[in-house]
Amino acid sequence: MKQLKSLLPAALLTLCAGLPSLSIAANLTISCGAVGAELQLCKEAVEAWSKQTGNNVEVVSTPNSATERLSFYQQILSAQSADIDIIQIDMVWPGMLAKHLMDLREVLPANATQGYFQAQVDNATVNGRLVTMPWFTDSGLLYYRKDLLEKYDKQVPQTWEEMTSTAKDVQQAERNAGNPNAWGYIFQGRAYEGLTCNALEWISSQPEGGLVNPKGDIVVNSQASRTALTLAKSWVGDISPRGVLNYTEEEGRGVFQSGNALFMRNWPYVWALVQSQDSAVKNKVGVAPLPRGGEAGSHASTLGGWGLAVSRYSAHPKLAAELVSYLTSAQEQKHRALIGAYNPVIESLYQDPELLLAMPYYAQLHSILNDGVMRPASITADRYPRVSNAFFDRVHGVLAGELPVDQALAELESELTRIKRRNW
Amino acid sequence: MSVSSTHAPCDELLLTRETPVQRRRVRAAWLFLTPMLLCLALVAAWPLLRTFWFSLTDANLADTGGGTFIGLSNYLFHNGTNWSGILVDPQWWNAVRNTLHFTVVSVGLEVVLGLLVALMLNIKFTGRSLVRALILIPWAIPTIVSAKIWSWMLNDQFGIINHLMLSLGLIDAPLAWTADADLSMWAVIIVDVWKTVPFVTLLMLAALQMLPSDCYEAARVDGIHPLKVFWRVTLPLLMPALLVAAIFRILDSLRVFDVIYVLTSNSSSTMSMSVYARQHLVEFQDVGYGSAASTLLFLVVAVIAMLYLYLGRRQLEVR
Numbered sequence: 001m002k003q004l005k006s007l008l009p010a011a012l013l014t015l016c017a018g019l020p021s022l023s024i025a026a027n028l029t030i031s032c033g034a035v036g037a038e039l040q041l042c043k044e045a046v047e048a049w050s051k052q053t054g055n056n057v058e059v060v061s062t063p064n065s066a067t068e069r070l071s072f073y074q075q076i077l078s079a080q081s082a083d084i085d086i087i088q089i090d091m092v093w094p095g096m097l098a099k100h101l102m103d104l105r106e107v108l109p110a111n112a113t114q115g116y117f118q119a120q121v122d123n124a125t126v127n128g129r130l131v132t133m134p135w136f137t138d139s140g141l142l143y144y145r146k147d148l149l150e151k152y153d154k155q156v157p158q159t160w161e162e163m164t165s166t167a168k169d170v171q172q173a174e175r176n177a178g179n180p181n182a183w184g185y186i187f188q189g190r191a192y193e194g195l196t197c198n199a200l201e202w203i204s205s206q207p208e209g210g211l212v213n214p215k216g217d218i219v220v221n222s223q224a225s226r227t228a229l230t231l232a233k234s235w236v237g238d239i240s241p242r243g244v245l246n247y248t249e250e251e252g253r254g255v256f257q258s259g260n261a262l263f264m265r266n267w268p269y270v271w272a273l274v275q276s277q278d279s280a281v282k283n284k285v286g287v288a289p290l291p292r293g294g295e296a297g298s299h300a301s302t303l304g305g306w307g308l309a310v311s312r313y314s315a316h317p318k319l320a321a322e323l324v325s326y327l328t329s330a331q332e333q334k335h336r337a338l339i340g341a342y343n344p345v346i347e348s349l350y351q352d353p354e355l356l357l358a359m360p361y362y363a364q365l366h367s368i369l370n371d372g373v374m375r376p377a378s379i380t381a382d383r384y385p386r387v388s389n390a391f392f393d394r395v396h397g398v399l400a401g402e403l404p405v406d407q408a409l410a411e412l413e414s415e416l417t418r419i420k421r422r423n424w
Numbered sequence: 425m426s427v428s429s430t431h432a433p434c435d436e437l438l439l440t441r442e443t444p445v446q447r448r449r450v451r452a453a454w455l456f457l458t459p460m461l462l463c464l465a466l467v468a469a470w471p472l473l474r475t476f477w478f479s480l481t482d483a484n485l486a487d488t489g490g491g492t493f494i495g496l497s498n499y500l501f502h503n504g505t506n507w508s509g510i511l512v513d514p515q516w517w518n519a520v521r522n523t524l525h526f527t528v529v530s531v532g533l534e535v536v537l538g539l540l541v542a543l544m545l546n547i548k549f550t551g552r553s554l555v556r557a558l559i560l561i562p563w564a565i566p567t568i569v570s571a572k573i574w575s576w577m578l579n580d581q582f583g584i585i586n587h588l589m590l591s592l593g594l595i596d597a598p599l600a601w602t603a604d605a606d607l608s609m610w611a612v613i614i615v616d617v618w619k620t621v622p623f624v625t626l627l628m629l630a631a632l633q634m635l636p637s638d639c640y641e642a643a644r645v646d647g648i649h650p651l652k653v654f655w656r657v658t659l660p661l662l663m664p665a666l667l668v669a670a671i672f673r674i675l676d677s678l679r680v681f682d683v684i685y686v687l688t689s690n691s692s693s694t695m696s697m698s699v700y701a702r703q704h705l706v707e708f709q710d711v712g713y714g715s716a717a718s719t720l721l722f723l724v725v726a727v728i729a730m731l732y733l734y735l736g737r738r739q740l741e742v743r
Contacts, residue, residue, distance in 0.1 A: 190603075191692070382709055396691070
């Protein structure tokens, strides 16, 4: 009730402001994420645009969990509802939602995606239609303890093998020095989407490694996967605690941030937290690209991120697209990076002096993003959740020691073939 | 012919005996029942039938209206070379096994522990009413919250359970409670038992206080050993309440979802039938297949419940 009362003046104001201009201005609705500073940033930007153009925009917030947000969107879109014009979508959804989304190329200028990371634009394009405007991005990073590497005179590892041996040595030395809880490497090992991201990095960093290639062929049953998974399996219980098999991002960060791990694979959001006042490892942390799979391998980080899309059922598609292009402009992306550490998807921003000063790892992040691998979501479309589930399930089985690597890969291949046969 | 002829006079008798008052009462009863029946049809029968219908289609979450009828293919389908469908999905049978394992162990522990606690709380001591109120706390906390609390307490690196066990010298390395396939089911069972023992205790306590005191007085006068009194008097008299408590718990455990989902998510070593159904419905967007799993879950629960009620009633009659 109290809330309602406090909303009343605002509602009246909106009404008064809206009435005189009703004939020319339109009403738009945008759904932004509400994780961290997201909602505030979105509201401010939308307000600025409203003032400029005189249109009313309502911002609605959505559930934090990506899976729930997806089913919420699907309900609205499959009802062909015009209630929401612009939605913020995860970069693994374009394939799934494409048929409900507008082709932004029809309304935006031809150079709208100029300067964007090509991988991001490709991922947002389904059957030649640009259904999403990339907005910000995420990628897997290797966090390391500068102080520990210095103390034991070790280099930042270039390959997974090097990472393994460094982690082993430092972990042993630290335990001998009196920290029984010292660990070498922390990653996301729970049977969930995060493990798909991790395992895709291990496999893709090997020469000719991959899960499903851009043409849609299943390429996972390979020597690359065998090497990668055999090495990863050796970590569990050795340089990684067995509990890592149920870790998501936050459990892992807990171990690293309390000073008990040498290396950790995690997303960029962790940077601000490990550098915060109450962090036990403040100023002792470095960020590097994830290691390569052997000398012939390459750096590979799984890319995540979010974009903005316009519903096909919107009453004002052109106006909605204009708001999207305003929100994804270089200036807005820079602002969001400075305030909320949301990484831009425009390449030139990674050379921006102001951003480099605030986030020194941006110089490296640029090359990490360039080497990024996308999860095969566009090609597998609405079968992607099954593909991902089959993948992390088998990988989890291998890590837990329940499945031999060869058997897991053979099973995975036949299951993916089965999923594919049912119209991929 | 003979059957109807023997029945006919009876019916006539009943009809003639029914007075206008009785008829009015029956009508009034129907009048009062109708809103509830309508309500039930709306919130129970309709979703159930709809789920059943979906299970015969290939409906998709993105487009629930667009499913086409595919018969029983979601359950079992032979495409010429091999079988597919839920009934041949090893994951489904794994989920069934997990659910039964969970149900048998957790309900067993809950009934035994609940009964023990109730017997203790039935003894008069100072502060009894306070203890009775306090013991309800685990039951009062929403499962999501208590499961999350436990998942931090069971954390392998900084969880308090490992810390306590380590300092007591019970284990020499931290256990990965929720990650280790051998331990994770036990972790789930521990949390569920912790939460629902108060519920069983409450039901048992209520039943204990209804027991006639004369049996006990007679036993005391005759000098019967208390254990014998428990087996011969208390337990048989408690049986109906015990069966009710157990059936409540069995039905709940067969549908278990939240505690497992929070503690171990989709991990196959603890996946229950509900977790399986949700995964297909929401994550895989396959409303048809997920509905088929839900329908099977419903059938399994219904069959077990009926079997249990039938056996329980017969046992009571034998006694």
